[in-house]
Each structure stands twice: as structure tokens, then as C-alpha cells.
Amino acid sequence: MASHLMAADPSFVGVLALAVDSDVATRLKLDDDTRKKLLELIAKREQTALSLALEIKDLPAAVQEERLAPFVAESEKLGFALMTYEQRDELARIRVAQAGMVTLAEEDVAAALALSDEQRAQVTSLLKERATQTTRGGEIQRRITHQAFERRLAGVLTDKQKATWQAMAGLTDAPASETETPAADATAASEKPADTPAAPGDDKPTAAPADTKAP
Numbered sequence: 001m002a003s004h005l006m007a008a009d010p011s012f013v014g015v016l017a018l019a020v021d022s023d024v025a026t027r028l029k030l031d032d033d034t035r036k037k038l039l040e041l042i043a044k045r046e047q048t049a050l051s052l053a054l055e056i057k058d059l060p061a062a063v064q065e066e067r068l069a070p071f072v073a074e075s076e077k078l079g080f081a082l083m084t085y086e087q088r089d090e091l092a093r094i095r096v097a098q099a100g101m102v103t104l105a106e107e108d109v110a111a112a113l114a115l116s117d118e119q120r121a122q123v124t125s126l127l128k129e130r131a132t133q134t135t136r137g138g139e140i141q142r143r144i145t146h147q148a149f150e151r152r153l154a155g156v157l158t159d160k161q162k163a164t165w166q167a168m169a170g171l172t173d174a175p176a177s178e179t180e181t182p183a184a185d186a187t188a189a190s191e192k193p194a195d196t197p198a199a200p201g202d203d204k205p206t207a208a209p210a211d212t213k214a215p
Contacts, residue, residue: 008020008039008042008046009046010072011065011068011072012045012046012049012053012068012071012072012075013041013042013045013046013072013075013076013079014072014073014075014076015076015091015092015095016038016041016042016075016076016079017042018091018094018095018098019038019079019083019091020035020038020039020042024091024094027090027094028083028087028090028091028094029087030083030087034082034083037082038079038082041075041078041079041082042075042079045071045075045078049068049071052067052068052071056068090170092168093168093169093170094170096109096165096168096169096170097169097170097171100146100150101149101150101153101154101165102127102153103165104123104153104156104157104165105123105124105127109165109168110123112164112168113157113161113164113165114161115161119156119157122156123153123156126149126152126153126156127149127153129149130145130146130149133145133149134146
């Protein structure tokens with residue numbers, strides 16, 4: 001059986017591998033009992049996945065991922081049952097932040113950002129180019145390439161979409177409503193003096209002065 005001290009494999013347990021990371025578990029405020037149960041679940045699921053992994057080991061990577069998808073989804077479902085809704089939401093934000101702009105290729109994220117067909121095509125093209133370039137050079141070069149493509153992928157988005165993605169990643173608050181009254185306008189409105197009602201008789205026309213004749 002896989003050791004609880006070994007890093008969990010997201011290929012089999014998905015985002016649960018991130019949840020049990022010590023730093024992430026602290027951010028999620030997982031208590032010791034919940035984390036222990038998650039680790040036990042992960043070990044059990046990874047053990048169960050061994051036979052499936054052997055069956056598909058010679059298949060192309062994309063096909064392996066497709067075949068494993070239902071198993072991963074079931075693993076995550078079992079793990080989420082041990083967590084609160086708040087912990088699940090926070091875990092989702094942490095995952096998006098750590099994965100970065102590559103998440104633009106995920107259907108849920110693309111739909112939430114309302115990416116156009118043209119934007120989706122740009123994302124696909126950039127990710128293919130990135131996959132090729134990250135195979136070149138050493139670790140430092142790969143980091144530089146990664147950062148460069150993060151910027152290029154972000155450049156596909158509009159300002160509003162960038163703000164939405166940042167909110168999904170927990171990097172900033174959700175974008176303010178476009179109908180929100182600016183603070184300066186609200187302050188100016190509150191400081192504007194009320195119109196003073198006219199005193200009775202003020203609206204009467206003023207009589208023209210009588211002509212003064214010299215004696």
C-alpha cells in the first residue's frame with residue numbers, strides 16, 4: 001500500500017493530492033482527523049488504480065488521461081464528502097492559482113470567462129507552442145518560458161476576464177459591478193446643499209420704480 005508520507009498522485013486522485021499538502025491543508029483549515037481520512041482514502045484509491053494503470057500504460061498520454069478521468073472524478077467525490085463547502089471552494093481557488101493560465105483550456109473556466117471561439121483557439125495554439133518550448137533547455141530556461149507564456153495567455157483575455165480569473169484564483173476580490181456608484185460621486189451628492197425653498201412672497205414680481213420728475 002502507498003505510504004501516507006509519499007506525495008499523492010493527481011493522476012489518480014485529482015485535486016485531493018493538493019488538499020493534503022501540508023501548507024494547503026493549513027490554508028484549508030483541515031483538522032488532523034480530516035487530513036488523516038483524506039490520506040487514507042488517497043492510499044486506498046491509488047492502490048485500486050494500479051491494475052487500471054497497468055492496462056493503459058502503453059496508450060498515448062491523452063488516451064490514458066481520458067480513461068482515468070472517471071476514476072479521478074470518483075476519487076475527488078469521495079474526498080469532497082469529507083470536506084466542508086468552504087474548504088472545497090477554497091481548494092478550487094488554490095488549484096486555479098497554482099495551475100495558472102493553463103486553466104483557460106478547461107471548459108469550466110473557459111465558460112465562466114465567456115471565452116469566444118477565437119480566444120479558445122488562441123489558448124489552444126499557445127499551449128501547444130508552450131508544450132514544445134518547455135522541452136528545451138534547463139530548469140531556469142523552462143521557468144522563463146513558463147512565465148513568458150503566462151503573460152501571453154493572459155494577453156488573450158479582456159480586462160474584465162482577467163479580473164474574473166483572478167477572483168476565481170483567489171488573487172483578488174470579485175470585480176465590482178459596473179453599475180456601482182463611484183465613491184466620489186456619492187460623496188459629492190451627499191455634500192450638495194439642499195435647495196432652499198423660496199420665502200412667501202419672493203416669487204412676486206418687483207414693481208418698477210415710478211418716474212421721478214424734477215420740480
